[in-house]
Amino acid sequence: MELTDADLIARVLVDDDQHAFGELVRRHQSSVRGLLRQLTRTDVSLADDLAQETFIRVYKNIRSFRGEARFSTWLYRIAYNCFREDARKRKELVGVDEELLQAEHDPQTVDPGLKHDLMHALNLLPLHERTAVVLCCQNGLSHDEAARVLDIPLGTVKTNVLRGREKLKRTLAAWGPN
Amino acid sequence: MNAMIDDEILDRQLREATPYIDDDGFTARVMANLPVAQREPQWLRAMILLGLAILGSGIAYLLSGGFVREGVIQLSNFPIWLLLVFAFGCGLVVGAFAIIFAIRQTPEVRDLARLRF
Numbered sequence: 321m322e323l324t325d326a327d328l329i330a331r332v333l334v335d336d337d338q339h340a341f342g343e344l345v346r347r348h349q350s351s352v353r354g355l356l357r358q359l360t361r362t363d364v365s366l367a368d369d370l371a372q373e374t375f376i377r378v379y380k381n382i383r384s385f386r387g388e389a390r391f392s393t394w395l396y397r398i399a400y401n402c403f404r405e406d407a408r409k410r411k412e413l414v415g416v417d418e419e420l421l422q423a424e425h426d427p428q429t430v431d432p433g434l435k436h437d438l439m440h441a442l443n444l445l446p447l448h449e450r451t452a453v454v455l456c457c458q459n460g461l462s463h464d465e466a467a468r469v470l471d472i473p474l475g476t477v478k479t480n481v482l483r484g485r486e487k488l489k490r491t492l493a494a495w496g497p498n
Numbered sequence: 499m500n501a502m503i504d505d506e507i508l509d510r511q512l513r514e515a516t517p518y519i520d521d522d523g524f525t526a527r528v529m530a531n532l533p534v535a536q537r538e539p540q541w542l543r544a545m546i547l548l549g550l551a552i553l554g555s556g557i558a559y560l561l562s563g564g565f566v567r568e569g570v571i572q573l574s575n576f577p578i579w580l581l582l583v584f585a586f587g588c589g590l591v592v593g594a595f596a597i598i599f600a601i602r603q604t605p606e607v608r609d610l611a612r613l614r615f
Contacts, residue, residue, distance in 0.1 A: 334602070338529065338532065341529075341532070342525055342528075342529050345524075345525045345528050345529070346521060346525045349519065349521055349524050349525060349528075350518050350519040350520075350521075353519045353524070354516055354519055357519075368524065371524070372524070372527060372528050372531065375528045376528065376531060376532060376533070379532050379533070380533060438511055438512060438515040439515050439516075442512070453512070457505075457508065457509040457512045457513075458509075458512045458513055458516055460513075485505060485508060488508060489508060
């Protein structure tokens with residue numbers, strides 16, 4: 321019988337069971353590292369460093385997890401905060417993404433070899449839309465859960481997902497055969 | 499890809515385009531970097547509890563004005579079978595608490611029994 325996340329968290333809280341925490345890390349490492357790779361534009365090394373920092377923060381603060389939201393939602397929120405703090409340190413502000421988006425949307429700069437690469441299309445989105453799309457469409461979070469993770473209003477999440485999806489569709493359609 | 503991609507198809511393709519990332523030693527690196535728990539040693543907790551119990555008993559004895567001593571003398575006049583029943587009852591109660599505490603402290607037993615405390 322496989323233990324639930326709640327069972328594992330209880331073991332960490334009551335018995336300080338590091339094996340249980342290791343199982344939580346094993347379970348969620350792929351989705352957290354995947355999210356951070358999307359946010360860091362596939363900078364694997366940076367994403368893994370941030371993922372490691374995320375899990376260490378989770379361990380330190382696990383007593384503050386109240387179980388009101390899913391564990392994965394709480395985890396993504398910490399991962400997103402780690403990314404934001406790192407981005408602030410590196411002075412990578414959201415505005416930079418907008419400039420990159422403008423540059424990368426220029427048809428002449430798009431690599432024709434990547435026409436059907438959905439992940440590349442995703443990377444063309446500005447940070448706020450990319451994050452919302454990755455959380456809601458890729459990782460299956462509800463709009464409400466994504467709003468908690470990103471600490472922004474629900475309406476903003478919906479708008480970002482809608483705009484992100486539309487841009488992805490347009491990009492993919494433009495890449496398609498004529 | 500055509501222009502008429504609906505949300506469901508797009509979401510499915512996004513999910514399928516995301517490969518599972520192999521652990522590849524990641525969990526081990528995280529575990530190696532976890533902070534060491536700052537918990538007081540178990541023997542210290544036991545000694546503090548024992549000390550408090552002895553201190554409390556001593557204070558209670560002094561404040562009782564001989565009441566406890568008289569109680570013990572009266573208890574010694576009870577028939578032996580009654581003392582045995584009393585001791586057995588005390589043992590059962592203490593044993594029951596010990597078992598409950600042991601279950602709470604043993605995750606494997608707790609999961610096996612699916613008990614919620």
